[in-house]
Amino acid sequence: MLIYNSQSKKKELFIPLEENVVRIYVCGPTVYDDAHLGHARSALAFDLLRRVFKAEGYRVIFVKNFTDIDDKIINKMKETGRSLESITDEFIQSYKNDMHALGIEDADIEPKATKNLDNIIHYIETLIKKDFAYVIDDGVYFDVSRDEKYFSLSHREVADEQTQSRVESNSQKRDPKDFALWKIYHDNSLTFDSPWGKGRPGWHIECSAMIKHHLSVADKAYQIDIHGGGADLLFPHHENEACQSRCESGHELARYWMHNGFVQIDGTKMSKSLGNSFFLKDALKVYNGEVLRFYLLSSHYRANFNFNEEDLIASQKRLDKLYRLKKRLGTEKISAVNKTFKKEILESLNDDLNISSALATLDIMIASSNEHLDANPKDKAYKYEVNANLDFIKALLGIGTMDAFTYFQLGIPAKEIAKIEALIEKRDSAKKEKNYALSDEIRDTLLRQNIKIMDTPSGTQWERGE
Template identity: 60%
Template sequence: MYIYDSVLRKKVLFEPITPNVAKIYVCGPTVYDDAHLGHARSSVAFDLLRRTLSALGYDVTFVKNFTDIDDKIINKMNTSGKSLETITHAYIQSYKNEMHELGVLDADIEPKATQTLQEIIAFIEVLLEKKIAYTLDDGIYFDTSKDNQYLTLSHMVLEETNMQSRVKTNDDKKNQKDFALWKFSKEGEPTYSASFGAGRPGWHIECSCMIEKHLANPHGHYQIDIHAGGADLLFPHHENEAAQTRCKSGQELSKYWMHNGFVTINGEKMSKSLGNSFFLKDALRAYDGEILRFYLLATHYRANFNFSEEDLLQTKKRLDKIYRLKKRIYGIKASSVSVPFKTALLEALSDDLNISVALAAIDEMVSLSNEKLDAEPKNKGLKQTISADIEYLDTLLGIGYKDPYEYFQLGITEEEKNKINTLVEARLQAKKNKDYAQADAIRATLKEMKIQLMDTANTTQWEKIDEQ
């Protein structure tokens, strides 16, 4: 397996700390609002990484956190009048539900910052004792001058590091790039007791502590194998995580760092300040989660991703072909996945998740399978292999798992289905009565409803017509 390391800025051979074991930590959401397309992109990208490593035989432990104490959450408390627990619980549940719709597997461990307070306090106590942290009126700060490797992760230079935090900075800091480890309590804010003063943790310290608590190898040079997240987290978040862990433990936080590209909508970087943040729940109302997943997968994870409904519908045609093939082998039990097909997929994804090559292999499988079925329509062994190949797509890519007939009826409500089925039956009866004018009229009515009919020897099937 080769992966692109963001620090080295090149593809490298993945060599885990412990042979055949992969410990992965992905930065999860700050749960103060609904998930957006950027969250979906990161989740789908690293879900693919996890599935690929598992398919290659690695024993994977996958951790994704929830930041459930943060300035943005406090702002939400102030504007909504709701408690921290009420806000964070609701957004964690909606996030998980939406990830399930995208076919994203639950993490093995899903820690919360508020469940890691003991570890955070102990971590800060060590930094204070080592004089790597210092106290100001408003909190405890990390002294970046004490880390001679600071900024080596992100390759930033000092002039670029003015915006160090997500809130107004303290002018009394020793260095402008120093960051808050702990913020002393203010009226109306959640507060937790600590030996150095009541307050709440800063953002960066939370992830370092969750990694140390749930994943860290106490010995050796590195704590975990892969730390991943969106490209926007490289600086300052990941840089600061790495610095504080390095200074506290003498270990590097992670052996490899992976980052997915930015998400844009019609060419603009996703940003609430631009007013174009695209909530995932809105996308899921318009499109099935599997279709969205396939669209998100189809662009390489490191590339910037421009969301466009036109591109989504074009990408969906590839998924349609998989389901058309699945229709042809409907009801056939799978045997064993084709070795050449499995090998082609794993070789592609072993090259830093090269999805374009993997999708080309899928296109070829679909095309060849259809050719073979045309030549040997009654070959049961062939159908069993094709069925296994499609099942493997579910295992590896999280696609192709639906009933093919239901897939082509996505977006139709139960009430609409009942109406369509009634019209289809009426048309069949009209044909039996040789009332072809009535049968044609019903077909025309269904076409106006964006329903396409396909007559077979024994029945009539119907599908929803995609609006282009």
């Protein structure tokens, strides 16, 4: 497996810390609002990574946190009068529901900041004891000058004056780049006890503390194999995490750093402040989860992804072909997956998740299967193998999980289905009587309702249109 490491800016051969085991930590959402398409893309990228490792026979320990202490959550508490837990529970559940709709399973471990306060405080104490952090009036800060490898992850040169001036700085901080490990609050907002006074943990510290507690291996040069997240987290979040962790433990945090690209709308980054963000739950009202999954998954995870409906429809049509093949197999019996097919798909994905290349192989398999079945419609052994191929894809990519007839009837209420099928019966009898004028008229009527008719040797079938 080759993985593009943001730290070296190169593809590197993946070598696990422990044989046959992969430890992956991904920065999850701050749970103050519903998930948007960007969360989905990030989650899908690492879901694919997880599936590929599993297909290669690794035991995967996949950890994704929920940041449940944050100023935005505190603000929401003030606005609504609700408790922290009621807000974060709601959005954790909402996040999970949306991800499940996309075929993304829960992480193996899902730590939360509120459940790791002791770990966080202990971690900060160690950093102070080792003289990497210092206490001033408004909190505990990390002394960046004590880490000569600071900037080695994000490759930033020494920050220029402009950058420094942009950092909101406490005059007592030794360096504007120093970042908060613990923030002390004297107001009535939500706070937690600490040796330095009531307050809240800084953002970066939770990941370092939770990785150490939940995922790290001891006595290796690195604590975990892979650390992932959105490209916007590279600096300062991941740089700070890496810095804290190497200083606290003497070991580097992660051997490989992976960063996914953004979802863009009309060529600009989707973000709340720009007012162009798209909630996943709203998208899921319009598009089936698997269709959305396939679309968001279909281009490389590091590239930016320009979301638009036209491309989504094109992507759905591509998925339709997989389901049409599934439909025409007419059996669920399975033999062994085609070895060449499996090998080619895995080779593509093993190259830093080259999904485009993998999907090209899938499309070629679909076309050649159709070709073979056109010539040999009754070749059962062949059908079993194609079934096995589709089953392999289902586990690896999470597509083709539905019954084919269900797939083509998505979004059509049962009442409509009965009406459609009644019309099709009527058309069938008209056809038998060679009353083509009537049968074509019925077909046109259905087409106007976005229902496509197809006459096949095994009877008339229908599908929803776009």
